[in-house]
Amino acid sequence: MTSIDDVARVSGVSIATVSRALRGLPNVSEETRARIRRHADELGYVASSSASGLASGRTHAMGVVAPSISRWFYTTVIEGIDSALREANHDMILYNLASRGGDRARVFHRSILRKRTDALIALCLDFTADEREQLLSIGHPMIMIGGPVRGIRHIGIDERAVAREATEHLIRLGHRDIAHLGGEDDEGLNRVVPRDRRLGFLDALGAAGIESRTEWMLSGRFSLTASRDAVNELLDRPGARPTAIFANCDEMGIGAILAAHDHGLSVPGDLSVIGIDNHDLSASFGLTTMAQDPYEQGRLGARILLDDLTGGPLSRKTSIRAEARLIERSSTAPPIHL
Amino acid sequence: MTSIDDVARVSGVSIATVSRALRGLPNVSEETRARIRRHADELGYVASSSASGLASGRTHAMGVVAPSISRWFYTTVIEGIDSALREANHDMILYNLASRGGDRARVFHRSILRKRTDALIALCLDFTADEREQLLSIGHPMIMIGGPVRGIRHIGIDERAVAREATEHLIRLGHRDIAHLGGEDDEGLNRVVPRDRRLGFLDALGAAGIESRTEWMLSGRFSLTASRDAVNELLDRPGARPTAIFANCDEMGIGAILAAHDHGLSVPGDLSVIGIDNHDLSASFGLTTMAQDPYEQGRLGARILLDDLTGGPLSRKTSIRAEARLIERSSTAPPIHL
DNA sequence: GTGAAAGCGCTAACAT
DNA sequence: ATGTTAGCGCTTTCAC
Numbered sequence: 001m002t003s004i005d006d007v008a009r010v011s012g013v014s015i016a017t018v019s020r021a022l023r024g025l026p027n028v029s030e031e032t033r034a035r036i037r038r039h040a041d042e043l044g045y046v047a048s049s050s051a052s053g054l055a056s057g058r059t060h061a062m063g064v065v066a067p068s069i070s071r072w073f074y075t076t077v078i079e080g081i082d083s084a085l086r087e088a089n090h091d092m093i094l095y096n097l098a099s100r101g102g103d104r105a106r107v108f109h110r111s112i113l114r115k116r117t118d119a120l121i122a123l124c125l126d127f128t129a130d131e132r133e134q135l136l137s138i139g140h141p142m143i144m145i146g147g148p149v150r151g152i153r154h155i156g157i158d159e160r161a162v163a164r165e166a167t168e169h170l171i172r173l174g175h176r177d178i179a180h181l182g183g184e185d186d187e188g189l190n191r192v193v194p195r196d197r198r199l200g201f202l203d204a205l206g207a208a209g210i211e212s213r214t215e216w217m218l219s220g221r222f223s224l225t226a227s228r229d230a231v232n233e234l235l236d237r238p239g240a241r242p243t244a245i246f247a248n249c250d251e252m253g254i255g256a257i258l259a260a261h262d263h264g265l266s267v268p269g270d271l272s273v274i275g276i277d278n279h280d281l282s283a284s285f286g287l288t289t290m291a292q293d294p295y296e297q298g299r300l301g302a303r304i305l306l307d308d309l310t311g312g313p314l315s316r317k318t319s320i321r322a323e324a325r326l327i328e329r330s331s332t333a334p335p336i337h338l
Numbered sequence: 339m340t341s342i343d344d345v346a347r348v349s350g351v352s353i354a355t356v357s358r359a360l361r362g363l364p365n366v367s368e369e370t371r372a373r374i375r376r377h378a379d380e381l382g383y384v385a386s387s388s389a390s391g392l393a394s395g396r397t398h399a400m401g402v403v404a405p406s407i408s409r410w411f412y413t414t415v416i417e418g419i420d421s422a423l424r425e426a427n428h429d430m431i432l433y434n435l436a437s438r439g440g441d442r443a444r445v446f447h448r449s450i451l452r453k454r455t456d457a458l459i460a461l462c463l464d465f466t467a468d469e470r471e472q473l474l475s476i477g478h479p480m481i482m483i484g485g486p487v488r489g490i491r492h493i494g495i496d497e498r499a500v501a502r503e504a505t506e507h508l509i510r511l512g513h514r515d516i517a518h519l520g521g522e523d524d525e526g527l528n529r530v531v532p533r534d535r536r537l538g539f540l541d542a543l544g545a546a547g548i549e550s551r552t553e554w555m556l557s558g559r560f561s562l563t564a565s566r567d568a569v570n571e572l573l574d575r576p577g578a579r580p581t582a583i584f585a586n587c588d589e590m591g592i593g594a595i596l597a598a599h600d601h602g603l604s605v606p607g608d609l610s611v612i613g614i615d616n617h618d619l620s621a622s623f624g625l626t627t628m629a630q631d632p633y634e635q636g637r638l639g640a641r642i643l644l645d646d647l648t649g650g651p652l653s654r655k656t657s658i659r660a661e662a663r664l665i666e667r668s669s670t671a672p673p674i675h676l
Numbered sequence: 677g678t679g680a681a682a683g684c685g686c687t688a689a690c691a692t
Numbered sequence: 693a694t695g696t697t698a699g700c701g702c703t704t705t706c707a708c
Contacts, residue, residue: 001453003684003686004685005685013694013695014696015686015695016694016695016697017695019686020687020694023687027693028694032693032694044451044475046453047452047453047685048392048453048684048685049388049391049397049452049453050388050391050397050454050685051392051686052685052686052687053387053700054386054388054389054392054684054686054700054702055685055686055699056687059387059388061454069407069416070410070413070414070417070618075407075408076408078407078432079407082432082434086444086445089444089449091431091433091449092432093399093430094416094420094432096417096420098417106424106427107424109384111429113384114386114387115384115386115388116387116388116399116429139339224619225618225622228622258622261599280563283563284596341701341702342701342702352678352679353702353703354679354681354703355677355679357703357704358677358678358703361703364677365677365678366677366678367677370677370678385702386701386702389684389700390702391702392684392700392702393683393684393701393702394684394703394704395684
């Protein structure tokens with residue numbers, strides 16, 4: 001494995017100069033820099049991250065803790081993070097908490113704390129008090145994307161307000177019989193977001209003087225298939241049906257649309273559906289939604305962390321409210337009985 | 339940041355003993371080992387990966403190069419890899435080639451070669467000759483999962499045979515008018531897989547004496563929405579329609595089912611559909627498919643690499659053929675005109 | 677069973 | 693603009 005000495009020898013300079021030249025530091029003549037760079041390339045030299053990490057105290061890697069990587073929101077955030085990291089020549093260490101048999105404690109104890117990273121991004125999940133303390137005790141810059149956690153700055157939409165807006169859209173169309181498709185994800189990694197969205201839903205109903213119905217508070221576990229099943233079960237029931245459904249996310253909303261089709265109902269004719277996210281598939285299903293931009297949230301989070309590390313302009317101590325806006329498609333309309 | 343010296347001092351032993359004790363090496367009395375372990379925990383000590391990496395030459399991290407993380411196959415493989423790595427106390431460095439604006443050369447040059455990892459897993463993608471050479475020149479154990487690449491061992495199903503089997507299932511049911519939903523993914527990261535699946539499709543037709551029709555070779559770009567659009571376009575055409583569709587993957591098969599519904603056609607009554615993968619959503623859509631198990635493929639790949647590193651029993655030089663088996667659901671049936 | 681000491685390959689402070 | 697040198701915090705001989 002060729003090391004810095006090899007490059008120095010071939011170039012006829014000291015290793016210090018090689019180090020400076022290759023990292024683009026000042027005080028190296030452009031002429032020698034070019035020569036060194038050329039030799040390094042020829043030799044296939046790349047600095048050892050262990051060695052430079054040890055010497056400089058910077059690993060040039062960022063940790064990303066995700067509750068799962070199989071949901072659109074998370075993968076999209078991760079892609080955004082990835083793009084920012086790549087620009088800054090940093091690597092990403094991915095800690096996936098949802099892997100089946102995922103020994104969560106191990107993630108928090110061994111790896112993350114193994115000083116492998118310079119900073120940490122956590123995608124919306126709940127920490128135990130102990131976990132939070134462990135994370136904060138590392139002293140690395142850290143930020144959450146998605147769900148808010150007390151004591152940690154975060155980037156995310158105003159969950160409650162956005163859910164309320166979505167529900168208000170249905171009410172504005174004339175709906176009063178509205179079901180809520182909520183529920184926690186399977187791993188229970190994220191309780192705050194579903195809770196706040198449910199509260200926002202109830203806020204909207206309350207403000208419009210509509211009673212919520214317990215039997216219309218469904219659990220779709222943030223999953224398309226679970227939501228499809230839950231809504232199918234709802235539509236199987238005898239008696240009154242809702243004319244609209246507010247789903248906590250678009251995957252669930254799509255599940256609701258499919259369930260309506262399973263029952264031979266038309267959307268929005270017989271049932272209106274609104275979601276949150278603007279998932280890749282939503283346009284294809286004509287799903288009306290409160291759109292957010294997780295890619296940019298991830299990108300921004302990573303860039304803030306990077307700037308925290310270098311004293312760049314984005315560095316900050318406070319949280320950031322991400323935008324969400326209504327996109328009207330064909331899944332919502334006034335109820336027929338109007 | 340507490341270091342090994344702190345633990346040594348508190349425990350009244352040398353740093354060498356601390357190192358041995360904490361790593362579970364022999365020649366430490368159980369008594370002192372317990373004491374050291376306790377002190378380390380109390381101090382919150384965790385070894386610096388840079389320092390141990392530098393000293394031992396092992397980073398305890400594995401690189402994963404993925405064409406994208408937004409498709410089910412990739413995320414599922416990654417989850418499998420993750421579970422194996424976690425068991426072995428290794429971390430995962432994720433290199434996502436598909437990130438918008440993803441500067442591919444940078445991934446190959448800077449990061450991967452930055453000696454941050456002990457081994458490398460690549461998920462099905464095409465390498466340029468230069469890239470392949472760069473990767474192999476690192477000398478790390480390496481394996482591909484998914485598409486085969488000349489000169490690199492891999493784990494994967496027999497693409498061509500599996501596609502042929504899927505098509506033969508349709509033919510066995512009596513179909514002769516079969517469309518193929520193929521096409522490369524958007525980034526063109528993976529040409530071999532779609533090509534081999536198309537060949538397998540043609541193999542089956544040829545063996546049954548069925549002429550393939552150019553106008554029924556569609557591109558769904560490995561995407562649900564693109565496939566839905568492509569099949570909708572097909573169904574819009576005047577003239578003869580296929581009675582069945584073989585889709586290169588389940589996401590595409592689901593797109594085909596949705597397109598059938600868009601046209602008021604019933605599946606399998608008017609159109610049979612078969613896919614490959616056994617995607618999470620496939621059961622919900624009743625999609626018949628050639629099931630494979632990417633989670634286990636990822637797990638196995640990681641474990642092989644780990645054993646390559648340690649001389650474990652799974653270490654090997656040759657490729658592994660992964661299994662695929664037909665799962666019949668409700669999307670396939672004999673054509674009506676029979 | 678334990679300790680002393682020599683690196684691992686860099687970076688950074690100080691010289692020149 | 694370039695070179696010298698002292699670490700960074702571990703692992704790994706080699707002694708004892």
